[in-house]
Amino acid sequence: MSRIIQSLRLKVIIIFLLFILSVSLLDKLIFNKLLYSFPNELEWDTSHWYNFQHSRINLKPFSEENRGVLITGSSVGLYSALPEFIEESLRKMDKKVSVRFYSHVAMSPTDFYHYTDDIISKKPSLVVYPLNPADFQFDYFSPEDTSNFNMAGWVKYNGERQPIRSFYPLDFALKYHKELSTDNLFLLLSKSMLYVNRERSFLLDPLYAYNDRHFRFGRSYHNYTGITPQEGIWRKGWTVPKFTIRCEVLPNGDDFREEYIYTELPETELSITKNGIVILKEKFLKSGWKEIKIPLDKTKTDELITIETQNTVSSRQIDPKSYSKEVLYGIRLSQNFCRNEFQRNISFQRREVLEDITLSKMSEEEYVSDYNNRLFLNSEKRPELYRQNWIRSIKQNISTREFSPWIEFEYFQKAIKKLKDNNIKVIIINIPENPLERKYYIPSLWYEGYDNYMKKISSENKVRYIDKILSLEDPRYFIDINHLTYAGAKTLSLEYINLIKESLNE
Numbered sequence: 001m002s003r004i005i006q007s008l009r010l011k012v013i014i015i016f017l018l019f020i021l022s023v024s025l026l027d028k029l030i031f032n033k034l035l036y037s038f039p040n041e042l043e044w045d046t047s048h049w050y051n052f053q054h055s056r057i058n059l060k061p062f063s064e065e066n067r068g069v070l071i072t073g074s075s076v077g078l079y080s081a082l083p084e085f086i087e088e089s090l091r092k093m094d095k096k097v098s099v100r101f102y103s104h105v106a107m108s109p110t111d112f113y114h115y116t117d118d119i120i121s122k123k124p125s126l127v128v129y130p131l132n133p134a135d136f137q138f139d140y141f142s143p144e145d146t147s148n149f150n151m152a153g154w155v156k157y158n159g160e161r162q163p164i165r166s167f168y169p170l171d172f173a174l175k176y177h178k179e180l181s182t183d184n185l186f187l188l189l190s191k192s193m194l195y196v197n198r199e200r201s202f203l204l205d206p207l208y209a210y211n212d213r214h215f216r217f218g219r220s221y222h223n224y225t226g227i228t229p230q231e232g233i234w235r236k237g238w239t240v241p242k243f244t245i246r247c248e249v250l251p252n253g254d255d256f257r258e259e260y261i262y263t264e265l266p267e268t269e270l271s272i273t274k275n276g277i278v279i280l281k282e283k284f285l286k287s288g289w290k291e292i293k294i295p296l297d298k299t300k301t302d303e304l305i306t307i308e309t310q311n312t313v314s315s316r317q318i319d320p321k322s323y324s325k326e327v328l329y330g331i332r333l334s335q336n337f338c339r340n341e342f343q344r345n346i347s348f349q350r351r352e353v354l355e356d357i358t359l360s361k362m363s364e365e366e367y368v369s370d371y372n373n374r375l376f377l378n379s380e381k382r383p384e385l386y387r388q389n390w391i392r393s394i395k396q397n398i399s400t401r402e403f404s405p406w407i408e409f410e411y412f413q414k415a416i417k418k419l420k421d422n423n424i425k426v427i428i429i430n431i432p433e434n435p436l437e438r439k440y441y442i443p444s445l446w447y448e449g450y451d452n453y454m455k456k457i458s459s460e461n462k463v464r465y466i467d468k469i470l471s472l473e474d475p476r477y478f479i480d481i482n483h484l485t486y487a488g489a490k491t492l493s494l495e496y497i498n499l500i501k502e503s504l505n506e
Helices: 002-037 048-058 083-092 109-121 151-158 162-167 169-175 182-193 195-199 205-215 354-361 364-376 383-398 407-421 445-461 486-505
Strands: 067-073 097-103 126-131 242-248 256-263 268-274 277-284 288-295 302-309 425-430 464-467
Touching (some): 002 048, 002 195, 048 162, 048 195, 048 205, 067 486, 083 097, 083 486, 097 486, 109 162, 109 407, 162 169, 162 182, 162 195, 169 182, 256 268, 277 288, 354 486, 364 383, 407 425, 445 464, 464 486
Parallel strands (some): 067 097, 425 464
Antiparallel strands (some): 268 277, 268 302
């Protein structure tokens, strides 16, 4: 009898182990392989975590023939560079180089350190790390006491951060198991077991995007991806009242192109002209999405048309919570308007929009007024501004303190050393900060100590450190405190081109 029981126990154990093994293999195959081979049609600055994971999983190792440059860091890094522009410019200089982002919003030096093994596996020749001092997690200081870094708060909050839960839960759990609460510890341990558990918050995002583009006429989206009108386009697809656009002719030989537009006001009149001749004129009695049929010459590949409406709508009516300068919109276009192909792998490709252009065309007085309204007006009623104003207060108050490194600097130094030990060159760049803001803590005792520390660790590890924080004097290059407009990113990208060229020649 005991032998039978022992035999059953052994079978149960074997079956259980086989079950666990099969689940783990299926999980890795489906949620860490197949999911990221699905067409990614998500656009710029959406589904941050899926796009980051998709990008790094699908990034093949670079080679001697095609050297690689990775631009890493947080959103300030993402908004500081245009990789396609940098790559194209280097190729014109006979530099066969691939330039890619390895970046996500709120990337901290701790995150960066835990990604170094993956970065090393890609075999880049150079890693460029644009950063702002706030990337070292100023969050864990108090504006009232900038002398003490809140280490307990750092451990607690990091146990809840999306990057740690999704990309390195086990490493963090093992390192800080004594400091973590029981709930956070077991949550991180459970996240480490299955990819589907780590990534469930964003794994359906590409499916939703694909469905909206292919089966729902592109009427629900974050950023416009269609053909850009000559006059520009607002990020959400709103147009100026009169615009000219090059519309692609459908390859199936149809005489008409069916598209969707959105009108906010009832009884909106719309006219479309081609070569000065009216080809479509309609009056929409109700607001909402409308289907229109644009006559096009099927013998051509595309045609230039002009679309105009007299019924303009205020940006304040579209978004009553907006604190930006008021502008007048015409109509809203469906996401892929006038474009035949649905673009893929564009999540790290930024396009210039009228939000950027409008800032650059303001006078300095207009910009300052708009800036203060957008970032500070009624801030007590705008929770989205809480972190920004918290960091701003800390920067102002920390300026009187002496610099002393904390845990994020330790991880930063370890990451730089690890890359250098693997023969990967590194450039560290303090990127420009809005002159309306940096004056509060630069120059200061703290910043001088910070700058000296960065120079010291750069010298010790033989990496290049460049301080560009004071380099852009025109505030109109900035969307906010330290995120650059498209024009600002292009200006800074010219600096990156020279730095990358010099580093690769060494």
